[in-house]
Amino acid sequence: MTDNAFSNPLEALFSERSAHIKQSAVRDVFDISVQPGLVSFASGSPNLKALPVEELGEAARRVVVDHSAEALNYGVGTGMDQLRKQITEVMALEGAENVDWETVLVTTGSQFAQDIAAKVFCDEGDVILCEDPTYVGALNAFEVYRVEVVPVATDEHGIIPEALTETIRSLKAAGKRVKMLYTIPSFNNPSGISLAEERRQPVVDACRAENILVLEDNPYGLLKFDGKPFRPLVADNPDDVIYLGSFSKILAPGVRVGWAVIPKALFRRFYLAAEAVVLTPSTVTQLLVSEYLTSIDWRGAISESRALYKERCEAMLAALEREFGDVEGVSWTVPEGGFFVWVTLPEGIDTYPLMREGIDAGVVFIPGVAFSPNDEPNHHLRLAFSNVTPEQIDEGFRRLKPVLMRAIEGARG
Amino acid sequence: MTDNAFSNPLEALFSERSAHIKQSAVRDVFDISVQPGLVSFASGSPNLKALPVEELGEAARRVVVDHSAEALNYGVGTGMDQLRKQITEVMALEGAENVDWETVLVTTGSQFAQDIAAKVFCDEGDVILCEDPTYVGALNAFEVYRVEVVPVATDEHGIIPEALTETIRSLKAAGKRVKMLYTIPSFNNPSGISLAEERRQPVVDACRAENILVLEDNPYGLLKFDGKPFRPLVADNPDDVIYLGSFSKILAPGVRVGWAVIPKALFRRFYLAAEAVVLTPSTVTQLLVSEYLTSIDWRGAISESRALYKERCEAMLAALEREFGDVEGVSWTVPEGGFFVWVTLPEGIDTYPLMREGIDAGVVFIPGVAFSPNDEPNHHLRLAFSNVTPEQIDEGFRRLKPVLMRAIEGARG
Structure with missing residues (x-):
């Protein structure tokens, strides 16, 4: 699907408001990041593998059959x-x-x-x-x-x-x-x-x-x-x-x-x-x-999720420390919950072009510019740990390190 | 839930746009029309009773269990x-x-x-x-x-x-x-x-x-x-x-x-x-x-729905003819499909207050004003035949006739 901009007189109908519809860098990454083998630190999806799908499927059946008048x-x-x-x-x-x-x-x-x-x-x-x-x-x-x-x-x-x-x-x-x-x-x-x-x-x-x-x-x-x-x-x-x-x-x-x-x-x-x-x-x-x-024991499920995300977050923080702990100008947040770690690279680096280099190396993150109300070059990146195992995290960092180090050394140079 | 208008300084935050949010007469009727025993010509709901709920329930189960990674x-x-x-x-x-x-x-x-x-x-x-x-x-x-x-x-x-x-x-x-x-x-x-x-x-x-x-x-x-x-x-x-x-x-x-x-x-x-x-x-x-x-044989299901709605539409047109065929100033549309007949009463009648009288008599319709970009008194009403049986239609018209006739005679008087 191409935009065909300016090819159609109906485009004159767009409202001024519609000029403020943004194409998000995030979605483009999502479109790419489904490639097999890629380690994705991009998606803020929860870990769905722990859901009791048989019970949930049975619940879905009951909703439609036993509550059809209301459900439909x-x-x-x-x-x-x-x-x-x-x-x-x-x-x-x-x-x-x-x-x-x-x-x-x-x-x-x-x-x-x-x-x-x-x-x-x-x-x-x-x-x-x-x-x-x-x-x-x-x-x-x-x-x-x-x-x-x-x-x-x-x-x-x-x-x-x-x-x-x-x-x-x-x-x-x-x-x-x-x-x-x-x-x-x-x-x-x-x-x-x-x-x-x-x-x-x-x-x-x-x-x-x-x-x-x-x-x-x-x-x-x-x-x-x-x-x-x-x-x-x-x-x-x-x-x-x-x-x-x-x-x-x-x-x-x-x-x-x-x-x-x-x-x-x-x-x-x-x-x-x-x-x-x-x-x-x-x-x-x-x-x-x-x-x-x-x-379903949803309190129990949340409790289990929490433990899982904690483990993954710790694995990511350990990987950051291991790979970037002694690299000057690199820092990161230490979250108490949720899905994300925010990494800061030395000033002058723009993480947006690095996203593409990361994908070529087999790992994907979201560049900082996506999350800012201003569009200036941005030296941050978001890493999601919610949907990757500790093993995937380690592999992802092996791939990520040379990409980021090249940029860091380039900025110093 | 009351509106508490003017009781809170935060209301000063409402946008000019929000003043154009309409409270629809239709919803108020829907809220009332669920009373048991009421014949509802109000709701534009389809006839859901013909749906194959067991098969649909099984489909819902499959969606969650067999396609969980995608579905969830x-x-x-x-x-x-x-x-x-x-x-x-x-x-x-x-x-x-x-x-x-x-x-x-x-x-x-x-x-x-x-x-x-x-x-x-x-x-x-x-x-x-x-x-x-x-x-x-x-x-x-x-x-x-x-x-x-x-x-x-x-x-x-x-x-x-x-x-x-x-x-x-x-x-x-x-x-x-x-x-x-x-x-x-x-x-x-x-x-x-x-x-x-x-x-x-x-x-x-x-x-x-x-x-x-x-x-x-x-x-x-x-x-x-x-x-x-x-x-x-x-x-x-x-x-x-x-x-x-x-x-x-x-x-x-x-x-x-x-x-x-x-x-x-x-x-x-x-x-x-x-x-x-x-x-x-x-x-x-x-x-x-x-x-x-x-x-599921959806083409067959649509074909059956079509026959059912045709029968109900014919029952409603027959009831209109029987009850109002010789009443001067009353007319109605003859649809070739869909869910609705539109009834016109003599000018000068406002169907909005009649809605409440209808509900008191055990039948509900939607007054014409709901469907117009202007808010003037409106002498039309919408009757939905999609979700009522021929028997309910006949009973509904027995209840509706005195309400409308009182208004018509009042307008003449």
Whole structure:
């Protein structure tokens, strides 16, 4: 499929908005990275091999046969009450114990709620604050609404509350309307960094003081390696935070079921906007998730996943130490959970062309530029450990090292 | 859940766009119409009772167990190639035999494509032309983008091509940018009217001449009672028409799988915009639909559905004739397929308050105002025959007649 740009007068019909539709470097990599034999540090997929597929298949059969009238028909725009209530149990497991199920909106994947949030809250030119780096999909969802995405200062403990306040004030002084802070406070994708416990309430307070909504994206929250999840921002701030959850990382991305917890005063418009796009999330996959939560030991499954991801993360950190521990200018984050390690190379290196060299060497990662609201050359890269065994990690690093070392030595030269 | 309007300073964050999020009268009716004993002429649901649920359940089990690696993981933004190819077979059955599978985008329900079309093509103030009445969901999807939705003149044979040309010219003369014609040419929802064969090419030509895209919404196309579907507009005009198809009416709404056929020159931006919202349609439900098309006699099932809907439509037309045949000022459409009959009452009657009276009498319909781009009192109502037996139709009309007659006599008085 080629773009055939300028070949058709209908292209004059494209909206100004559509010029902000980005082609993501990530997807191109995904398209390539399915080649057999390639070690993929690219995909943020969960480890699906541990899922009890026979039981899940039986659950899928029951959904269609025993609940056909409900499973096959239209549902309701909010999602099924039964699943909304079960979702509050999932949230309780990470410490948000008092979520009102009526504030839970089931969504067609979690990214869908990012799109709706930008649609419902942002006019052209409005500002959304975010971490840099941040989730590429959120950038794609936001930028089509012609908002300005502005990074806030972070360090190894996440957003710096004082810097957040300062950024908001200077943007407001410049006449900007700041609508939201989009944040992944636990095991950020791609950085792996978590917002420190003592900074959590101050970040929300800084936003509340300026009447800015917090969009807390927390797909990995339950995957903290020590089994003691960070308390989500929404837990103590239900009127100031929209919380986004997902079954993609704790069950399976293929169901496309996520959720949003929305302040009561904002719920109705948010959900009507969602309904105007998809009418209702799939009843088939909602019921499948509901059956999973009812009939399978999902807490146990999460606990096992957590141990597996911990082992893989440790293998990756060990490989980094072994291969790059004494290389000047190379550093990496040490995540407490989630799927990703973020590697920093010496300044002056652009990791985007290295992606292709990596693929030629049999290993693939995502270059840092994909995760930044600006398009400057970027000397970072994201390594996902979620879907590779320790053996694959070691093999991947054997392939990766010469590629990165050539670039590092070239930059020194 | 109450709206709590004005109680929270965060409401100041709502975008101007969000003021265009409509609360639809239709949904309120759906919420009520599930009361036991009510005869529902409201729901445009297909008859799901004829589905082979055991076979479908077995297909769902196979999808999860035999295809787990694919079914449970992320898919690709375009949808699965296998399903895209199968969709061209579905389209061949209604006469569009040369659809290039690479121009097929699998969507999360058909309405999703309406949202993306407005997003990709329309800036604020742009005009989308439509029939009046038209599908309420499309109006909801479009209006949030702050477009102007303008009806074109129709008669019992659908859009009048000369009037369409005239409307376009006068809008352009007034400085408006007309981007799309949204049309349901076969068995319009809600009117049941079809665009006459001899008008089909002239309607496309009128749009092409003014560089306006045709958005052909055709969820009922295969449900023409005589089994000889109208040739879709896209069949002869692949570079001028975006075609929207759906499995909601020929399989089950709960899968939320639809598709769009998109001119090659427009495909890439359209699909990237879709990907930015949902990443990928559910692989679980895509594979379920694919299994259905592979392992079950879907052509036979459509043929049986068609006969069933024909019988129900005839029962409804007979009831209308019996109860209202000699009532002055009452008329109705005679559909050749689809799910709906559109009833016109004498002018001056507003069917919106009658909906509530109907519910009190044990029968529910959708008032005409739901389907119009303007909010004036409306003397039409939509009756769905798709999901009621002939016996239920007769009982529903016994309940409906006194409600409508009181209004008609009141209007005369």
